[in-house]
Amino acid sequence: MSLYGYIAADAGTNCICDLRSDTMTKPSAGMREAMIAAPLGDDVYGEDPTVARLEQELAARLGKDAAVFFPTGTQSNLAAVMAHCGRGDEMIVGDRYHLFCDEAAGVSVLAGVSMNPVPVSDDGGLDPDRITAAIKVDDPHYARSRLLSLENSVGGRVVPLDRIAAGVKVARKAGLAVHLDGARFFNAITALGCDAATFAAPFDTVSVCLSKGLGTPAGSVLVGPNSMMGQIRRNRKILGGAMRQSGVLAAAGLYALEHHVPQLAEDHARAARLADALRSTGIGEVQCQTNMIFLTPTPEDHARLTSHMAQAGVKIGGQSPAIRLVLHRDVDDDALDAAIRAFQSFPPST
Ligand SMILES: Cc1ncc(COP(=O)(O)O)c(C=O)c1O
Structure with a gap:
């Protein structure tokens, strides 16, 4: 992990969804x-x-x-x-x-x-x-x-x-x-x-x-x-x-x-969809506005969650205590579905 709090680029070579930042977007x-x-x-x-x-x-x-x-x-x-x-x-x-x-x-x-x-x-x-x-x-x-x-x-x-x-x-x-x-x-x-x-x-x-x-x-x-x-x-x-x-x-x-x-509204809608899905997992407190979600797992679950997600091919930020998840144009519905499934398969410790 970098000092800046993000998971280094080599975390999960099989990346199917990168939620670390909207700066990850590549030119269409x-x-x-x-x-x-x-x-x-x-x-x-x-x-x-x-x-x-x-x-x-x-x-x-x-x-x-x-x-x-x-x-x-x-x-x-x-x-x-x-x-x-x-x-x-x-x-x-x-x-x-x-x-x-x-x-x-x-x-x-x-x-x-x-x-x-x-x-x-x-x-x-x-x-x-x-x-x-x-x-x-x-x-x-x-x-x-x-x-x-x-x-x-x-x-x-x-x-x-x-x-x-x-x-x-x-x-x-x-x-x-x-x-x-x-x-x-x-x-x-x-x-x-x-x-x-x-x-x-x-x-x-x-x-x-x-x-x-x-x-x-x-x-x-x-x-x-x-x-x-x-x-x-x-x-x-x-x-x-x-x-x-x-x-x-x-x-x-x-x-x-x-x-x-004109497509930014789609990122915001996907962020809201991910936030709703996260709320029903019980992993932690969820806040969402525009294209960003902040998820606060318990301190015991923090590192476990990031490595669970990396293994599932989903890159998430390493910030603490709240993890930032950012929706952007390079996360389509299929990638988002995969991310939601990975979050749903994480067993919170409490
Ligand atoms: C709110 C805000 N302002 C300014 C910047 C700086 O932009 P850049 O990375 O292009 O220097 C960023 C980058 O993430 C940002 O989030």
Whole structure:
């Protein structure tokens, strides 16, 4: 098992179903064809028409001026923070959000920005009172509070729009900018039945990942106002993320927007089906929203369950105490049925 808590890739060579993450998705046949057919150019010269088309498409969908294509969500988030904050500034962020926990403190290491973590509530949001309490007064002793960074969805949970609005309101009142890590933006709007522009409206910048449930091999897009785009492109260059014929990846993103976004609801339905099946096994507590399930077996059953599933050819996360199970487009009904049968054949110790 890796330090990151996932079962290493060699666990169960006869893999029939991989529930560790939606990042496991491989490009579909149609996506591969679109990648091959894409018109390309050198995007550092601003000459890749497919990258330009993807950036325009996402900016339009999210109701923002413009967008920049990045290799990863981590880099897109970091470039956004660097555009909002200078050295010695501070961002307020959820204490369980990816930017705080899982991006190697890049904003501190590379941008000199300190992170002020606020406890994440059960719904995945941040309490407005706690945001207010975290905002520092202007005093030479303190870091300057400059940015509120939110995430949605959070571990599969969709933070309700009124919760987001309440947090953004107190941030705006104090003059803070607001960024959204929308790695699973399209899962969230699918679950809410909300349009992309409404969901994106409260934020200055939004980072959207294409390489999770949307199934591209790489790529994230940072969307925001024209006034920030020059700095964001410069930040991408500083971070080494300016790519050449990246239209080959952008074509995958365009294909995903057209063909894979409408299918996300199928992942959510399969997650609900797996959650129902798990509840009747008595293995442990089950929570499910969008495409993610968190299953908490007893501590005695934890390791036994992961090895039982690996032997049945089903890869599951090794996180503890709750194991994350993620439905995605590379888990079809047959694979899901096999996973359900494997869970059903596990004898819980109590
Ligand atoms: C919520 C969230 N934000 C950001 C990222 C970073 O994306 P990437 O792996 O492309 O750097 C991830 C990756 O899993 C994520 O789950």
